[in-house]
Amino acid sequence: MKLIADISIIPLGVGLSLSTYVAACEQVFREAGLEPRLHPNGTNVEGDWDAVTGALKTCHEKLHSMGVPRIATNVRLGTRTDREASMEDKIASVKEKMER
Amino acid sequence: MKLIADISIIPLGVGLSLSTYVAACEQVFREAGLEPRLHPNGTNVEGDWDAVTGALKTCHEKLHSMGVPRIATNVRLGTRTDREASMEDKIASVKEKMER
Amino acid sequence: MKLIADISIIPLGVGLSLSTYVAACEQVFREAGLEPRLHPNGTNVEGDWDAVTGALKTCHEKLHSMGVPRIATNVRLGTRTDREASMEDKIASVKEKMER
Amino acid sequence: MKLIADISIIPLGVGLSLSTYVAACEQVFREAGLEPRLHPNGTNVEGDWDAVTGALKTCHEKLHSMGVPRIATNVRLGTRTDREASMEDKIASVKEKMER
Numbered sequence: 193m194k195l196i197a198d199i200s201i202i203p204l205g206v207g208l209s210l211s212t213y214v215a216a217c218e219q220v221f222r223e224a225g226l227e228p229r230l231h232p233n234g235t236n237v238e239g240d241w242d243a244v245t246g247a248l249k250t251c252h253e254k255l256h257s258m259g260v261p262r263i264a265t266n267v268r269l270g271t272r273t274d275r276e277a278s279m280e281d282k283i284a285s286v287k288e289k290m291e292r
Numbered sequence: 293m294k295l296i297a298d299i300s301i302i303p304l305g306v307g308l309s310l311s312t313y314v315a316a317c318e319q320v321f322r323e324a325g326l327e328p329r330l331h332p333n334g335t336n337v338e339g340d341w342d343a344v345t346g347a348l349k350t351c352h353e354k355l356h357s358m359g360v361p362r363i364a365t366n367v368r369l370g371t372r373t374d375r376e377a378s379m380e381d382k383i384a385s386v387k388e389k390m391e392r
Numbered sequence: 393m394k395l396i397a398d399i400s401i402i403p404l405g406v407g408l409s410l411s412t413y414v415a416a417c418e419q420v421f422r423e424a425g426l427e428p429r430l431h432p433n434g435t436n437v438e439g440d441w442d443a444v445t446g447a448l449k450t451c452h453e454k455l456h457s458m459g460v461p462r463i464a465t466n467v468r469l470g471t472r473t474d475r476e477a478s479m480e481d482k483i484a485s486v487k488e489k490m491e492r
Numbered sequence: 493m494k495l496i497a498d499i500s501i502i503p504l505g506v507g508l509s510l511s512t513y514v515a516a517c518e519q520v521f522r523e524a525g526l527e528p529r530l531h532p533n534g535t536n537v538e539g540d541w542d543a544v545t546g547a548l549k550t551c552h553e554k555l556h557s558m559g560v561p562r563i564a565t566n567v568r569l570g571t572r573t574d575r576e577a578s579m580e581d582k583i584a585s586v587k588e589k590m591e592r
Contacts, residue, residue, distance in 0.1 A: 267369065269363075308562050464569070469566075
């Protein structure tokens with residue numbers, strides 16, 4: 193089952209600068225082959241359900257091993273059976289409507 | 293790694309009444325031993341990371357098998373290493389502060 | 393326009409114990425007449441759109457005035473025009489399906 | 493109070509193709525001067541708190557007027573008092589860490 197996900201990870205108890213931890217998770221997602229696309233409030237990934245949720249687990253484990261005591265993550269998960277659709281398709285579909 | 297999660301599942305393409313599908317997922321979570329606690333905008337569960345994300349996958353698969361062509365889920369995921377904390381602990385901690 | 397919302401507020405830069413801040417927001421919501429219902433991963437409120445978003449703004453302002461330097465909030469917002477539905481209705485509708 | 497927000501709007505009861513509605517909200521955000529940046533699972537905006545939440549309300553009203561009977565929106569809201577930070581700053585900060 194293919195999954196498109198938008199992942200926002202918030203490390204707690206390590207102060208206000210979170211970018212080191214976000215970068216660490218980007219690396220986890222890249223190493224998992226998920227081609228993460230960072231945006232100002234999260235990261236979009238697409239792949240097999242187990243690959244995505246497995247990489248997210250690895251990310252939590254990695255941050256905890258870096259000394260983050262608590263993590264609050266928000267994830268938007270999309271699956272569909274009506275047709276194949278990539279993240280690019282979703283963007284293209286909206287842009288087509290905007291140009292009309 | 294213990295996970296406390298708040299799961300909001302939105303089936304698309306099946307009209308406006310979503311309760312049948314929410315109920316189906318509640319059953320999935322119960323059968324997985326996650327003791328789901330339904331609230332007006334989602335369901336709270338706690339358990340091992342793999343048990344929770346596995347049950348969520350089963351829920352998506354079940355809804356698709358029931359004819360739901362597209363699903364958009366929002367999940368809040370919390371893990372921590374500083375101490376054990378249950379969902380009850382989280383509520384009790386806030387209520388203690390409110391009563392002061 | 394009536395709004396049912398589920399609000400999860402995460403204060404950053406104030407350590408790991410967040411319950412004092414969650415309790416402060418509960419008070420803001422109560423004072424706004426929104427009858428907040430706390431759950432382990434957020435608070436459900438219902439009311440007029442402006443009343444809910446106004447109280448959420450007051451909550452952010454209050455936490456900042458308490459010394460919280462950064463806040464990350466996740467909100468689920470539901471509006472509908474097909475019929476009136478309360479938070480109780482949403483829960484009852486799911487429970488009815490579960491009992492069948 | 494400056495707000496950086498990530499808004500994911502899900503219209504219900506209008507089938508599976510949501511791009512028309514997403515495009516309509518992009519227009520609302522642009523007209524409000526919020527410079528929305530569409531990504532595959534939402535739209536990032538930044539601006540004054542009231543401008544952002546006001547535009548989001550206008551978006552819900554517009555979709556309902558287009559015939560959408562029910563809307564489920566997920567929003568990530570960030571405010572901070574420690575320093576000024578734009579969406580560009582957030583991305584740049586993570587990329588700097590990744591390149592090291």
